[in-house]
Amino acid sequence: MFMQAVQMTRRDWRAGELRFLLIALVVAVASLSSVGFFIDRMRAGLTRDAHQLLGGDLVVNADQPINAAWRAEAQRRGLTVADTVTFPSMALAGEGDKTQSQLASIKAVSEGYPLRGNVKLAGTAEGSDIETRDIPVSGTVWVDKTVLPALGIRVGEQLRLGDISFRVDKIISIEPDRGAGFINFAPRVMLSMQDLAATNLIQTGSRVTYRMLLAGPPITVKSYQKWLQQVIERDNAKGVRIESLESGRPEMQATLARAEQFLSLVGLLSAMLAAIAVAMAARRFMLRHLDACAMLRFLGLTQNQVTSMYLIEFFLVGLAGSALGAALGFASHFVLLEWLGKLVANELPAASWLPALQGIATGLLLLVGFAIPPILQLRNVPHNRVIRREQDPPKPATLATYGLGLFVFVSLLLWQSGNPKLGLLTAAGFLGGFALFAVIGWAAVRSLRYLRGGINHPGWRFAVTALQRRTGATVVQIVALSLGLMALLLLTVIRGDLVNAWKDSTPPDAPNRFVLNIQPDQKAAIEQRLTGTGEGTPALYPMIRGRLIKINDTVITGDTYVDDRARRLVDREFNLSTMRTIPAQNKIVAGRWLDDSQPEASVEEGLAKTLNVKLGDRLRFDIGGQQVEAKVTSLRKLEWGSMRVNFFVILNPSLVKDMPQTWITAFHLPEERSALANELTRDYPNLTIVDIGSIVRQVQAVVDQVITAVEFLFLFTLASGVLVLYAALVGSQDERIRESGLLRALGATRSQLSQAQWIEFALVGGLGGVLAATGAAIIGWVLASYVFNFDWSFSPIVWLVGLLTGSVCAFVGGWAGLRNVLKHPPLQTLRGS
Numbered sequence: 001m002f003m004q005a006v007q008m009t010r011r012d013w014r015a016g017e018l019r020f021l022l023i024a025l026v027v028a029v030a031s032l033s034s035v036g037f038f039i040d041r042m043r044a045g046l047t048r049d050a051h052q053l054l055g056g057d058l059v060v061n062a063d064q065p066i067n068a069a070w071r072a073e074a075q076r077r078g079l080t081v082a083d084t085v086t087f088p089s090m091a092l093a094g095e096g097d098k099t100q101s102q103l104a105s106i107k108a109v110s111e112g113y114p115l116r117g118n119v120k121l122a123g124t125a126e127g128s129d130i131e132t133r134d135i136p137v138s139g140t141v142w143v144d145k146t147v148l149p150a151l152g153i154r155v156g157e158q159l160r161l162g163d164i165s166f167r168v169d170k171i172i173s174i175e176p177d178r179g180a181g182f183i184n185f186a187p188r189v190m191l192s193m194q195d196l197a198a199t200n201l202i203q204t205g206s207r208v209t210y211r212m213l214l215a216g217p218p219i220t221v222k223s224y225q226k227w228l229q230q231v232i233e234r235d236n237a238k239g240v241r242i243e244s245l246e247s248g249r250p251e252m253q254a255t256l257a258r259a260e261q262f263l264s265l266v267g268l269l270s271a272m273l274a275a276i277a278v279a280m281a282a283r284r285f286m287l288r289h290l291d292a293c294a295m296l297r298f299l300g301l302t303q304n305q306v307t308s309m310y311l312i313e314f315f316l317v318g319l320a321g322s323a324l325g326a327a328l329g330f331a332s333h334f335v336l337l338e339w340l341g342k343l344v345a346n347e348l349p350a351a352s353w354l355p356a357l358q359g360i361a362t363g364l365l366l367l368v369g370f371a372i373p374p375i376l377q378l379r380n381v382p383h384n385r386v387i388r389r390e391q392d393p394p395k396p397a398t399l400a401t402y403g404l405g406l407f408v409f410v411s412l413l414l415w416q417s418g419n420p421k422l423g424l425l426t427a428a429g430f431l432g433g434f435a436l437f438a439v440i441g442w443a444a445v446r447s448l449r450y451l452r453g454g455i456n457h458p459g460w461r462f463a464v465t466a467l468q469r470r471t472g473a474t475v476v477q478i479v480a481l482s483l484g485l486m487a488l489l490l491l492t493v494i495r496g497d498l499v500n501a502w503k504d505s506t507p508p509d510a511p512n513r514f515v516l517n518i519q520p521d522q523k524a525a526i527e528q529r530l531t532g533t534g535e536g537t538p539a540l541y542p543m544i545r546g547r548l549i550k551i552n553d554t555v556i557t558g559d560t561y562v563d564d565r566a567r568r569l570v571d572r573e574f575n576l577s578t579m580r581t582i583p584a585q586n587k588i589v590a591g592r593w594l595d596d597s598q599p600e601a602s603v604e605e606g607l608a609k610t611l612n613v614k615l616g617d618r619l620r621f622d623i624g625g626q627q628v629e630a631k632v633t634s635l636r637k638l639e640w641g642s643m644r645v646n647f648f649v650i651l652n653p654s655l656v657k658d659m660p661q662t663w664i665t666a667f668h669l670p671e672e673r674s675a676l677a678n679e680l681t682r683d684y685p686n687l688t689i690v691d692i693g694s695i696v697r698q699v700q701a702v703v704d705q706v707i708t709a710v711e712f713l714f715l716f717t718l719a720s721g722v723l724v725l726y727a728a729l730v731g732s733q734d735e736r737i738r739e740s741g742l743l744r745a746l747g748a749t750r751s752q753l754s755q756a757q758w759i760e761f762a763l764v765g766g767l768g769g770v771l772a773a774t775g776a777a778i779i780g781w782v783l784a785s786y787v788f789n790f791d792w793s794f795s796p797i798v799w800l801v802g803l804l805t806g807s808v809c810a811f812v813g814g815w816a817g818l819r820n821v822l823k824h825p826p827l828q829t830l831r832g833s
Helices: 001-012 019-048 050-054 068-076 149-153 192-198 218-233 249-290 289-299 305-341 354-370 370-381 394-399 404-419 419-448 456-468 471-491 492-505 518-530 564-570 604-609 675-683 692-731 733-745 750-788 797-818 826-832
Strands: 058-062 082-094 100-109 119-122 130-132 142-143 159-162 164-174 188-190 209-215 240-243 513-518 540-551 574-578 586-591 600-604 619-622 626-638 649-651 662-667 689-690
Touching: 001 305, 001 370, 019 354, 019 692, 058 218, 058 249, 058 604, 068 082, 068 209, 068 218, 082 149, 082 192, 082 675, 082 689, 100 149, 100 192, 100 675, 100 689, 130 540, 142 159, 149 164, 159 188, 164 192, 188 192, 209 218, 209 394, 209 604, 218 240, 240 456, 249 370, 249 471, 305 370, 305 826, 354 370, 354 404, 394 456, 404 675, 419 750, 456 471, 456 750, 471 750, 471 797, 492 826, 513 619, 518 540, 518 662, 518 675, 540 626, 564 604, 574 619, 600 604, 600 675, 604 626, 626 649, 675 689, 750 797
Parallel strands: 100 188, 142 164, 574 649, 600 626
Antiparallel strands: 058 209, 058 240, 082 100, 082 159, 082 209, 119 130, 119 164, 142 188, 159 164, 513 662, 513 689, 540 574, 540 619, 540 662, 586 626, 600 649, 619 626
C-alpha cells in the first residue's frame, strides 16, 4: 500500500497536481519559521548571557546609595561585591565657542566590575574587539563610539565631565549588563568610581541609579537574597529592587515577549492565508481525482484503502513542503537579523533545531486541518461514477471535518501568541474581517449586474457574467487579496501618515530642549541667559523628588497594586512641583485649583485613575526624609504632546517651601542658536540639557528599523494572498476551459475571451485593493484617534496605491493561473466534457 501511494505521488507530481499545494505549504511554514529562528536565537542569547545581563549573580538596585550594612553582610558571607553608579549628564569637549556637548549615560564602576562576563573594547573606532575584566584607569574614560563624532574628538583626546577632564582611553563595543544589548538613547561614558566625587555631577535632585553586584556560590547567593528581602520588608526600604536571573530585567522580558507575540502573529497571518490556499488546492485535487478514485474502487480497493493511499500521499507532500519551508525560513531569518542588527549588539548563538521542528509540525497541522477534509470526500466516491458522471452530496460527517480546520486555526493562534486572550481576540478579528470583506465583496459582485449593459463591449459582458456565475470563487479571491494588501498598506503608506500626523501634532515652535538640575543659586542667571535668546521668557518650575507612601490611611507599596504601571510608579520617586497658578497647558477636569492657606494637591487625571486616587483623598509623600500630607482638590488633564514641562502632582507653595528642590525648564532653541546649549553646559557643568529633537530622530530610526523588518514578514503575507488568488483562479480553471470552449464554438474570438479575463483580473484586484485601502485607513484613524490622540487626515494616496497594487497582484496571479485556458482547442474541450 505504501509503495502504491509513493507511485501515485510521483505520478501526480509529474502531472503538476501537487505543485501548488507544495508552494502554499512552503510559504506558510517559511513565514512562521523565519520568526521562530529569530526568536529562538534571541532567547538562546539571553539564556547564554543570563549572568552577564546582570553583571553578577544578584544585583541590588536602588535610587539612594546602597546601605553599608547590606554590603558588609554580603562580604561576611563570602560573596564578591562590586558597585556601579549610573546617571545622565552632559559630556563636553573643546574650549570657548568651539565647545561641543553630548548627553551621555555616565557610569562609574568599582574594582571587580563586572563580576560576570567581560567588557569588550576596541582601541579605535575601527579596531578589533578585545575582552577585559579591568575598569578605566583613574583619569581616563571608556566611551561608546558614537560619543567621539558627537564631540568631534578621537581616542587619546580630552572630554570633560563636570569639574574634571578625562582622557578617552578605549571604545566600548559590548557592555555585558547594559540590558540585553539593546540600544540606549544616551551613549555610555564609563569612569572609575574613585573619580566620581571629584566631578561634582551628583547634586540634590539628580536622578541616579545605584547598583550593588554580588557573585558567589548559588546556595550562598540564595541565602543572602532571602535575608536581604526580609530586611527590606522589615525596614520598609523604598526604591530598592533585587534583580536575579529569574526576576532581572522584567521590562526587557516584557518587551521581548510582546515583540515575540507580534512577530509570531504577523507570521501566522501569512500562514492562515496560505492555509486557505492549501484548502482550495486540496479541493481542486479532490475534484480532479474523482474519476481516478472511482476507478480504484471499481478495481476492488476498499474505502479505507483509498483513504490510506491519499493520506500517505498528502503526508509525503506535507513533509516535503514543511521541510522546504523550514529551510527557507532559516535563510529568511538572516534578513531579520540584518535589518534588526543595530538593535542587537551582542553576537547571538546558533539557532537550534526546535524552530525547524515547530515549522514542520505547523505545516503538517495546516495540512490536517485544511487539506484532509476535502480528501476525505474521495472515500465516498461511488463505483458507478466510472459510467454515470454523478456524485452524491457530501455526507454530514464529511462536512463536519471542516470544523477541524477551524479548530486547527484557533489552536495555532493560541500556540503562536502564547496568550489565550490575545490569540482568541486575533482569531475573532481575523474571522470577523474575513466575514466583513466577504459580505462587501459579495454585494459588490452582485451589484455588477446593473453595470453589465453599461459598456457595449463583448469582453466586458463576458467578464461580468463570469464573475456573477462564480460568485463564491470571486468573493474568496477578493477577500484573500484584501487581507494581504491591508496588512502591507498598514505598515507602509499608513505608517507614513501616522508619523506625519504625529509630527504635525507638535507645533513648530514647541520646546525642543529640556534643562534639568538647575540649582537654586543658578536660577536667576540661567533664566536671564534663556531670555536673551529672543524666544521669550521660558518658565522655570521647581522640581522636588518625593515618594508616595500613603493614600488616606493605606500604606502604599509595590504590592498594593496589580497593574504593572501602578507598581512601577509607586516603586520610584515622583517629580513633584509647586506653583500658585495653574500652568497654561493644564486643564482642570474635576475640583478646583490649590488654596495656599492649607495643604492641597492637584493630580494628573491619568495618574489618579492608575492609582485609584479620588477628589478628597489625602496623599502623603516622603521628601528627603520629611513627610508632608495634602488633600487632593483637583484633577488635571495635560497636553503631553505640547513637549512642555508637565508634572503628575503639584503641591501648594507653602507646604514645600523648605524642601530641597532643583529647577527645570523647556524652551525652543532655533538651529542657528544651537551653540547656546554648549555654552550653558560649559558654564554650568551640573546641568543636563536634553535635545528632544535628536531623541525623536533616534526613536524614529529605531522604529523604522523594526517596521522595515515587519514589512519583510508581510511580504510573506502578500505572497500568501496572491497564492490564494492563484488557487481560486486555478480552482475554476476546468470550468473556465469548458466555458471558453463553448463560447468559442458559439463564435467568440480568442481575443474577446482574453480581454474578458483581463477585465476580471482588473475588477477583482481593484475591488480588493480598494477594500484593503479602506480597512487600512480605518485602522489608521482608530490608532490616531484612540491610541496616539492626534488629528488624522485621510490621504487619497492610500486608495490609489491599494487600487494599483491590487490590480497588479490580480494580473500576476491571474496570468500564472489561467494562461493556458485559451490554448485548448474548442473541439477537444467539448469532447472532454
